Amino acid sequence: MRARWRTHGLPGWVQATPYSLVFLLFFILPLGLILAVSFWDATEYEMIPAFTAKNYLAIFEGCSNTAELCVSFKTYLSTLKFSFLAWACTLGIGFIVSYFLAFHVRSSGMQTLLFVLCTIPFWTSNVIRMISWMPLLGRNGLVNDFLLSTGLVAQPVEWLLYSPFSVVLAFVHLYTVFMIVPIFNSMMRIDRSLIEAALDAGANTWQILWNVIVPLSRTGIIIGSIFVITIVMGDFVTIGVMGGQQIASVGKIIQVQTSYLQFPLAAANAVILLVVVLMIIWGLTRLVDIRKEL
Template sequence: MSVLSAEAVGEAHRESFWRRHLHVFLLAPGVAWMVLFLIVPLIMMVYVSFWTQTTFAINSTLTTKSWSTFFASETYYGALVRTLRLWLTVLALTFIAGYPTALFIGQFVRNKTFQTVLLVTCVIPFWTSFLIRVLAWRPMLGKEGAINIVLEKLGLISGPIEVLLFTELSVIIGMVQIYVVFMVGPIAFMLARIDDSLLEAARDLGASPMTIFRKIIFPLSLPGVVVGAIFVSVMVLGEFATASALSGRKVNLLGNIIVTQVGSLKWAFAAVVGVVLTAVMAVVITGLLRLVNLQKEL
């Protein structure tokens, strides 16, 4: 009996140990992945940004010359400002275009199957290559493109509108079309979760449709707005392909500078721009997360 008791105690002790440390074993793979493929690369990027860069070589002697060059140059500082300006513009336009669509899908379409069909329809463009979707705007926006032809046929313009292509406007149009679905999805998800009885109670109490939207619908959909804004922000801030393809390389964003510097083997300066871009993203995401407690709301 004593041997059996000792074995039972040992088994219970081992089971208790596994239960106490189960969360550690469950977290270990994710933590290891984040450390190896996020934290370590970020540390290396910061470290390389202080290396000494010459025209044809780079060495590990630490210096702040690349940082000084970035902030002292009007070209690179202008790219930072332009990146932020386009980000704010695209973010605002994706919200303006995406929220009504999400409101229709989440509140006015009551059939769940039809809701799914509409959401799938929104992502149909993603069945094709990203680059093809970007380049498809060229024949649409050009001086002899579809938009100008239609406007001329309707008599709305007397000559082609030249600012539609190879300008910041064309980049904004392309980005909004590509990324608006990332705003629609999370908002539609949150709107579909709103209890109908809550809206019915508000109507019974005499609340107008605008009051219901302002006091109930929009606040409850705000977590979806924040999630959508994070998706759009991360992708727009890191953009380079859309700007290159639709601006004729006339609009340089931080992402374009990184690609150019890496192509020129200027690793130190590319690392500087990467650190700046990462810091901007961190500030933007932190600011958005302060609007809503996503852990509580989701």
């Protein structure tokens, strides 16, 4: 038996057991607890382990009125809006940066150097990076000082900070690298002979980009999209700081509910958010078989 293990290694199920236990302990079990708590009852002083759907009914209370969207639907639409805007901006910037690194930087050393430069913002915390925008975008910040000094505006621009603009800007600043890394990895795996063949066939730059590079980079695009969308959908710190605590999101609602010890209601919101995110991921993975492409 020992000789066979030395030759062929341990059986697959034995090798997978430690990883399965970690997955079960730190992923499945916490999700199961959140799902269970979402059906608990609660008073002002305690949680009651009794099966009830009142938390889900409370979330969608008033949503039967067709004349106006309820607060929950408005909040989810707002969260989806920020996710879409952040995804679109990060995808555009990430694709351009990845394309430049993969096809216009010939030296592998320079590619590595520029790629590392893209990760420099991760050397500091998200909060510090967000706070760094305030001296620039504030009412008395550098941007407004420049606009006033040049006469482009007569009074400070208010929407630069504590607005949807500043929230999207922070998202793009924080999470563009999550789009750059997988797209760059996909582009580096493209066979350069395919591009040469397209050039020999008379294709111009835009035709090569649209018909060769984009389809062959779709795995990286989908993976980057999953990263950005899932992070933004659950984010509450960025919206709280850059939105001046004035912009609602699902993550922010969950954070407020937990701060007021409304754990069953927060768990119900978390379950609904998880379902929405999983639906988005499922839709994205229908576009490409990630397991096969990787």
